[in-house]
Amino acid sequence: DLYWGFLGWTQSGSDAVLTMMKSSIRLLIKAKNKNQALGQSKVWPLDNGRYYIPQLYDKGLIPAKYAFPWCSESQADFLLLAYNYWELSGDSKFIKSIWKDIIYVTKNLELLDTNGNSLPDALEGTYDYTWMSRNTEEPLISALTSYAYNSVAKLARMLGKNVYANRLEKLEIGRAHV
Numbered sequence: 001d002l003y004w005g006f007l008g009w010t011q012s013g014s015d016a017v018l019t020m021m022k023s024s025i026r027l028l029i030k031a032k033n034k035n036q037a038l039g040q041s042k043v044w045p046l047d048n049g050r051y052y053i054p055q056l057y058d059k060g061l062i063p064a065k066y067a068f069p070w071c072s073e074s075q076a077d078f079l080l081l082a083y084n085y086w087e088l089s090g091d092s093k094f095i096k097s098i099w100k101d102i103i104y105v106t107k108n109l110e111l112l113d114t115n116g117n118s119l120p121d122a123l124e125g126t127y128d129y130t131w132m133s134r135n136t137e138e139p140l141i142s143a144l145t146s147y148a149y150n151s152v153a154k155l156a157r158m159l160g161k162n163v164y165a166n167r168l169e170k171l172e173i174g175r176a177h178v
Contacts, residue, residue: 021085022094028053028078029101031061046122052108053078072112072120072141075105076148083151086158095155106152106168109145118171120145146172 035054039047046052053074054063082102086095095102112120119142149171156165 018085018089018091021081021088022091025078025082025085025098027061028081029098031057031063032078032101032105034061035063048111050108050111051104053105072109072122073144075108075112076141076144078105079109079148079152080144083148083155086155092158096159099155099159102152102155103164106148109148110171118146118149 032051032053034051035057036051037046037048055071055074056064058064079102082095082098086092109120112122114122149168153165153168153172156162156168
């Protein structure tokens with residue numbers, strides 16, 4: 001909801017939203033660092049030891065017990081939020097300071113594609129799509145993922161990381177497997 005909320009706020013034209021966006025990005029990184037996939041519960045189907053942006057979190061940035069602790073939408077929205085912050089602020093210094101986290105979360109999205117077609121099919125747990133199961137590719141999540149790859153590629157180019165940008169551009173829908 002942070003991504004969608006800020007998307008609306010930025011259209012209001014107030015620069016005050018930029019400070020909130022930046023602090024929200026930092027908060028999401030902290031929440032990610034407390035949310036490790038260890039496969040120890042039914043709502044935590046992943047067991048890859050990675051850290052994921054949680055769908056929802058409670059006080060202390062701990063994933064909410066009533067929600068799934070990971071989803072591809074949370075990973076994509078974090079990346080889109082970082083890109084939108086940069087696009088609106090031009091703050092490349094901040095993006096550079098969180099670049100390792102951006103790469104890490106981008107890899108999370110890549111790993112949620114289990115069949116190699118660049119679309120996340122490990123969607124189980126995505127709260128808006130609880131009827132979905134693994135090995136499905138929901139159109140909105142696939143589009144968000146493609147847009148996230150495109151946005152991170154633009155950030156990479158801005159930082160002079162053209163080889164990484166080229167690789168991500170190949171993951172976009174329509175450019176996949178070119």
